[in-house]
Amino acid sequence: KSIDAIFKSLGKLYFGTCADSGSLGKADNADVIKADFGQVTPENSGKWDTVEATQGKFNFAGLDTLVNWAQTNNKLVRGHTTVWYSQLPSWVSAIKDKATLTAVIEKHVTTEISRYAGKVLQWDVVNEMFDESGGLRVSVFSSVLGEDFVRIAFEAARKADPAAKLFINDYNTVEKGSTYAKTTGMISHVKKWVDAGVPIDGIGAQAHLMAGEAKNVAASLAALCAVVSQCALTEVDIVNAAPAEYVEVAKACVDIANCVGVTVWGVRDPDSWRASNNPLLFNSAYATKPAYAALVQTIGAM
Numbered sequence: 231k232s233i234d235a236i237f238k239s240l241g242k243l244y245f246g247t248c249a250d251s252g253s254l255g256k257a258d259n260a261d262v263i264k265a266d267f268g269q270v271t272p273e274n275s276g277k278w279d280t281v282e283a284t285q286g287k288f289n290f291a292g293l294d295t296l297v298n299w300a301q302t303n304n305k306l307v308r309g310h311t312t313v314w315y316s317q318l319p320s321w322v323s324a325i326k327d328k329a330t331l332t333a334v335i336e337k338h339v340t341t342e343i344s345r346y347a348g349k350v351l352q353w354d355v356v357n358e359m360f361d362e363s364g365g366l367r368v369s370v371f372s373s374v375l376g377e378d379f380v381r382i383a384f385e386a387a388r389k390a391d392p393a394a395k396l397f398i399n400d401y402n403t404v405e406k407g408s409t410y411a412k413t414t415g416m417i418s419h420v421k422k423w424v425d426a427g428v429p430i431d432g433i434g435a436q437a438h439l440m441a442g443e444a445k446n447v448a449a450s451l452a453a454l455c456a457v458v459s460q461c462a463l464t465e466v467d468i469v470n471a472a473p474a475e476y477v478e479v480a481k482a483c484v485d486i487a488n489c490v491g492v493t494v495w496g497v498r499d500p501d502s503w504r505a506s507n508n509p510l511l512f513n514s515a516y517a518t519k520p521a522y523a524a525l526v527q528t529i530g531a532m
């Protein structure tokens with residue numbers, strides 16, 4: 231049984247991975263995704279610098295490839311990501327006034343999300359907007375609009391695809407423990423926005439872990455999941471991929487009723503953004519590593 235099948239048998243929606251046209255074009259890689267994963271997240275093709283590098287000129291070639299592949303192969307899609315301070319074209323960073331930036335965010339979010347309406351399970355509408363002290367990261371979005379950019383983006387996203395679950399996604403939110411300032415800051419901000427009617431359905435915790443951090447995931451994730459209707463681990467990789475640590479991370483999601491799934495950030499170690507750290511579940515020959523077997527054995531017995 232694949233880890234995706236095991237996750238589904240436990241009431242979860244998927245066990246997924248990131249991909250894009252390049253990795254889907256490698257037959258061995260695509261075969262692993264078809265067999266072992268239930269969801270694909272575009273690693274890069276959905277980002278602002280790819281989708282709208284020039285104002286008003288949209289490029290969906292890569293994202294179309296991924297979404298079409300997912301439809302053909304019966305896989306779910308997590309959309310990633312519409313509003314992010316990084317991979318942001320300089321024409322956006324240069325905007326100085328509220329009305330212009332509001333209109334630009336609305337057009338970008340609406341155009342990207344409506345194109346795939348009904349085909350994407352979840353969208354990371356806003357990505358990495360908090361700093362390590364739990365406040366708003368300095369970006370063009372927070373500098374020009376304050377926290378109102380969150381409402382603007384989520385309201386546009388909801389209109390663009392009422393069926394998609396809308397997520398706010400960040401890193402260092404489950405790594406350091408449930409009392410870490412970024413974790414508690416995200417919790418209090420998201421709770422306030424949800425209470426104010428901002429259409430946020432879920433929190434995504436990326437979980438790019440260092441060795442030894444897996445033990446912090448369960449309590450942190452439970453605290454995050456408590457303030458939203460859904461939550462997920464969205465970009466998991468673990469330095470050295472110790473089997474027990476992978477099991478601990480996956481089990482944290484399995485144990486939380488509204489945690490809907492786990493996404494690992496890539497298939498093979500050499501294709502990872504942390505390629506030198508052996509962080510994933512498959513080796514360079516597309517063979518499963520011990521962490522995969524441990525997941526199947528331990529989560530499969532739950």
Ligand code: G3I
Nearest residue numbers: 273274277310311316317357358401436438465495502503
């Ligand atoms: O496609 C160009 C290629 O044409 C060019 O020759 C080459 C030269 O540098 O760059 C290629 O683009 C790179 C792209 O990955 C595709 O490989 C970018 O430089 C590189 O910055 C980009 O890195 C991605 C990174 O996000 C930045 O967007 C990683 O693949 C991707 O794994 C990583 O993913 C992020 C999540 O989106 C958000 N959370 C953190 C996570 C890890 O950084």
